[in-house]
Amino acid sequence: MTIFTELGRYLLMLKGMFSKPENMRVYWKEFMHQCSEIGIGSLFIVVIISFFMGAVSAVQTAYQLVSPIIPKASIAQIVRDTVILEFAPTLVCIVLAGVVGSKIASELGNMRVSEQIDALEIMGINTKAYLIAPRIVAALIVIPMLVVLSAGLGIWGGRIAGLGSGILSSYDFDKGLKQNFVAFNVWFALIKSYTFAFIISSIPAYFGYNVKGGALEIGRASTRAVVISCIMILFADYILAQLLLNTSGG
């Protein structure tokens, strides 16, 4: 199957999601269930990686800034901007592509193989609207929240590592945290997290929904979904950086 055929089927799947729900209450329940699955289910890993990436970022920045003319507060500023601009949205979303993406692909794949999707179709339910839309909407709401939490925890991790290893004082860290703050960076991180959330949920949903075969194919679809989601996240990351960040220096 060519890439254009796959793309066409993916777009048709997205188009197929838009229909009047058979029963709004059941859809709402499914949406809330997915919010909990995606949000609570990946909270632990997000907390751990966010804290440590902030801590490592502080230590490694201090290691590289050897010149005595660069103020210590710059370490905090670099940690802040690195975490907000790249680590929190991109790194966390790549991890979530593995955690959430493989879960969505294997769940839907298993439902397809065990004829549960067919059973829903027979009942007269739009399976794209009932199974895929709540997952995508839940991801669009919960993943940006996780990214904001990750940014906060990353900076906090940097502070604890900085203070704990005696790299800089709390006064220097707080000073650096506030200096040259660009509010747009936060918006940029949010725009990225919405884009990545859509990629993380819709691509695995496509691969899971269209599985044909058995357990082996579910595994393959899951792996393929994660790999393609990661590539698309990195590609979108570059495109968004080019489009939204003023890199001309003017």
Added chain:
Amino acid sequence: MIEFKNIRKSFGDKVVLNDVSAILQDGKCNLIIGTSGSGKTVLMKCLVGLFEPDHGDIVYDGVNFSEMNDEQRKLLRQQIGMLFQGSALFDSLTVEKNVMFPLNMFTTWTYAEKRKRVNEVLDRVNLKDSNKKFPAEISGGMKKRVGIARAIVLNPKYLFCDEPNSGLDPQTSMVIDKLIQEITVEYNITTVVNTHDMNSVMETGDHIIYMYQGLKEWEGTNQDIIFSKNEKLNSFIFASNFLQDAKDMRMLEAKGKIDNNRNMDELLK
């Protein structure tokens, strides 16, 4: 009434159904039989709209399925119940929630009303005290019964069963067959069963369609099978010497050559 005319379906170069036509009888147990790969599952999936035939018409009560819009198809599907080969129960839901699912989706009943209906149908399929169990905690036969309960909970007009006996022991198979037969009569449903279980064929087949390599090879009742001269059908149904002997006995009974009320205990003394 369900009628299908000149159904043709292929996957790539492989023609799976070739010009198949039949009328399924209302309020009866219609069986589609045939060897594995004969096209019976594809035919059933075409009938319920899971596959789109390449050619031909499927007509439900005079309305062509291919000419129905999405809304009409949705309404028709709410009149269809289906039991899948692997039962297709939702893993994350309990038995009760599985059966309640169509009610949650398509009715505005209160929870008490829905529970009452769920208990009614679970009682009907002889499943008590399993409401809170998950599909992984029940046996294959129980799963099939939950599947039947879910299929009939909305009082459908049509019931489709895809190999209801697969993976079951002969005794449980008979229980499921009997249940399908009773439900067909009780609810006045048009039932379509896809099977290659010989006991089902002889016990429940009000109307039988025999498929062979994508073609309709034979059509009749379970009584007609005994006297059928169709070689392909005979070699499929009465494949073993034991079944061939059973057929001969039935033929002798029907012709009055042996007493069908004979006392076997006496004869075997």
